[in-house]
Amino acid sequence: MIRIGMGYDLHRLVPDRPLILGGITIPFDKGEYGHSDGDVLLHAIADALLGAAGLGDIGAFFPPSDPQWKDADSRKLLAEIWQQVQVMGWVIENIDAVVALEKPKFLPWREAVRTSIADILGIAPDQIFVKAKTGEGCDAVGRGEAVAVWATCLLSRTD
């Protein structure tokens, strides 16, 4: 059996916060505002995995209203979610994602981000790909006010 999943997330970019994508901190003068560390890429991947498995969404697992997730390391949140999906017998075939970010350039960080995500999930870096797009100067992404991510995943299991 195979199941496809999709996740989306957006965080505002504000001063005095680190810009963290896929567990990698990228030097920049702004970062994601959020209750956790704001890692928008890992949040979208978590929702894709949960959606494919029919388990809910990241907000149900880690409610923003719960103080214990304040500034939480999203690598740990994703690992916890992947553990829940794995117990149902699912394996990851692949994950694909698009990061919409006006600045800074994402390309120099892509391989580090792929390796980081692969390490969190225990998969090979070639099972995860991340593309980047700008907002072409339009909307909140284009004005540099936000970063958004779309992620898909394909899960399989032998039944």
Ligand code: MG
């Ligand atoms: Mg989020």
